Amino acid sequence: MKIAIMGAGLSGLACALTLEKNGLTPTILDNRRCAGDRFVNGEILLPMLEESFSDPLIQLSEAYGIYLQPTNNITALTLHSENKTAQLTGQLGFINLRGRVENSFESQLARQLKTKILFNSPYDYTDILKEFTHIVLAVGDFRYTEEIQRVKSSLAVTLKGAIVAGNFNQREVAAWLDNTIAPKGYCYLIPLSGQEANITLAYPEYPEAQGLSQNKLWDKFFERVCKDTQQDLRVTDQFEIHQYRMGISAIPRIGNTFFVGNCLGTMMPALGFGQLPSMLSGIYAAQDLLGQSSYQKTAKSIYQSYNHSLTLRKFLESLDNAKLDTLIDLVGTPLANRLLNNRRISLLKIISRLLAPLFG
Ligand SMILES: Cc1cc2nc3c(=O)[nH]c(=O)nc-3n(C[C@H](O)[C@H](O)[C@H](O)COP(=O)(O)OP(=O)(O)OC[C@H]3O[C@@H](n4cnc5c(N)ncnc54)[C@H](O)[C@@H]3O)c2cc1C
Incomplete structure (x- = not known):
C-alpha cells in the first residue's frame, strides 16, 4: 500500500497520526512551507453544537491517542442581538x-508525528494518482472536491477578521447575531490571551449581499464590539477570506481516494464549526485504510451532523432582527442555561429534529 495524504492540516494530520500509530507510514504532502503556515486566528470547540455531545479533547485522547492542548476553557458565552444580550x-x-504559531492545533499535531511532512509540494491530485495506490484528499478546500465528484453545495461565505489589542476575560467568548451587521451571518470575539482577541465578521455571499460594502459592515461591527466591550480596541493584524465554500460531497470515497475534512464537507453550515469533524474524518479514513472499519459507514455521522447544521442555518436565516431579539431573550433564561449545560443531550440534534419539518 502506498498512501499519500494531500494536505497537512487538521484532517490530514489526524489521519497520518492514526496510520502511524498502527504501523503504516503515509507520504504527507503540503503545498505550504510548514504546518499552519497561514494567518493566526482563534477558533473554538463547542460540544453543545457537536453531534456527539462529549468533551472533544477527552474523546480525541482516550479513543484515538491524539493530544491537543487548548489555550483556555470557555466558561461564558455572551450572545448579542441588535437590542438584547444573554x-x-x-x-x-x-x-x-x-x-x-507554536501552539496552534496543526503545529501540535505535526509535533506528535514521526513521519516527515514534505512541504512546498507542487503536486496536484492527478500527479499523485499516478504514484500512489491510496490518496487521502485533505487540502481543506471544498472547491477541490467540486472538481472531482458530485457535491451538494450549500453556501459560500465571506470572512473578515482581525487580531485586536485590549483587555479580555480569557474564558469568555462573544457572538453577535444582527442582520444589520452580518446579514444572515454572525460575528464573534474569541480571546487569545488577556490582552489579545480575534474578532471576525462572517456572512454568506448570497445575491442580496452583493451590493453591500464589506468595509461598512466591518466598521459597524468594530464600533459595536468596542461599545459592548467598553474599550477602544486596536487592530494589530487582519485577514480576509472570500468564497469559503460549504457543502457536502456525494460520497466519502471514490475508488481509493478518501475525501476528508473540508474536502468531505466537515465545515458545518450553521456557524462554521469544522475542527472536530475534520479530525474525526481523518481518523475514520485511516481506520478504513487499516482494515478496521468502513469509511462509507463511519462518515455517515458527519453527513448527519452536516444536515442537522444546515437545518439550523435555514432556521437562523429565517429570523429578522426582532425575532433574533426574542431568541436571545429565550437563550438567557435559566432553563435554557440548564439545557445547554446538560451533557447528556446534543442541542444540535434536538434543535434540528424540532426544526426539520419546517426547515429540513
Ligand atoms: C476564519 C475561520 C474560523 C473558523 N472557526 C472555527 C471555529 O471556531 N471552530 C471550528 O470548529 N471550526 C472553525 N473553522 C473551521 C475549521 O478551521 C475547518 O473546518 C478545519 O480547519 C478544516 O480542516 P481541514 O483539514 O479540512 O483543512 P485545514 O486544516 O485548512 O488544512 C488544509 C491543509 O492543506 C494544505 N493544502 C492546501 N492546498 C494544498 C495542495 N494543493 N497540496 C497540498 N496541500 C495543500 C494547506 O496548506 C493546509 O495545511 C473556521 C474556519 C475559518 C476559515
Whole structure:
C-alpha cells in the first residue's frame, strides 16, 4: 500500500497520526512551507453544537491517542442581538489557536508525528494518482472536491477578521447575531490571551449581499464590539477570506481516494464549526485504510451532523432582527442555561429534529 495524504492540516494530520500509530507510514504532502503556515486566528470547540455531545479533547485522547492542548476553557458565552444580550455559563468548550504559531492545533499535531511532512509540494491530485495506490484528499478546500465528484453545495461565505489589542476575560467568548451587521451571518470575539482577541465578521455571499460594502459592515461591527466591550480596541493584524465554500460531497470515497475534512464537507453550515469533524474524518479514513472499519459507514455521522447544521442555518436565516431579539431573550433564561449545560443531550440534534419539518 502506498498512501499519500494531500494536505497537512487538521484532517490530514489526524489521519497520518492514526496510520502511524498502527504501523503504516503515509507520504504527507503540503503545498505550504510548514504546518499552519497561514494567518493566526482563534477558533473554538463547542460540544453543545457537536453531534456527539462529549468533551472533544477527552474523546480525541482516550479513543484515538491524539493530544491537543487548548489555550483556555470557555466558561461564558455572551450572545448579542441588535437590542438584547444573554449569557450562558458553565464548562462550555475550548478556545484554541490556528495558524503559524507554536501552539496552534496543526503545529501540535505535526509535533506528535514521526513521519516527515514534505512541504512546498507542487503536486496536484492527478500527479499523485499516478504514484500512489491510496490518496487521502485533505487540502481543506471544498472547491477541490467540486472538481472531482458530485457535491451538494450549500453556501459560500465571506470572512473578515482581525487580531485586536485590549483587555479580555480569557474564558469568555462573544457572538453577535444582527442582520444589520452580518446579514444572515454572525460575528464573534474569541480571546487569545488577556490582552489579545480575534474578532471576525462572517456572512454568506448570497445575491442580496452583493451590493453591500464589506468595509461598512466591518466598521459597524468594530464600533459595536468596542461599545459592548467598553474599550477602544486596536487592530494589530487582519485577514480576509472570500468564497469559503460549504457543502457536502456525494460520497466519502471514490475508488481509493478518501475525501476528508473540508474536502468531505466537515465545515458545518450553521456557524462554521469544522475542527472536530475534520479530525474525526481523518481518523475514520485511516481506520478504513487499516482494515478496521468502513469509511462509507463511519462518515455517515458527519453527513448527519452536516444536515442537522444546515437545518439550523435555514432556521437562523429565517429570523429578522426582532425575532433574533426574542431568541436571545429565550437563550438567557435559566432553563435554557440548564439545557445547554446538560451533557447528556446534543442541542444540535434536538434543535434540528424540532426544526426539520419546517426547515429540513
Ligand atoms: C476564519 C475561520 C474560523 C473558523 N472557526 C472555527 C471555529 O471556531 N471552530 C471550528 O470548529 N471550526 C472553525 N473553522 C473551521 C475549521 O478551521 C475547518 O473546518 C478545519 O480547519 C478544516 O480542516 P481541514 O483539514 O479540512 O483543512 P485545514 O486544516 O485548512 O488544512 C488544509 C491543509 O492543506 C494544505 N493544502 C492546501 N492546498 C494544498 C495542495 N494543493 N497540496 C497540498 N496541500 C495543500 C494547506 O496548506 C493546509 O495545511 C473556521 C474556519 C475559518 C476559515
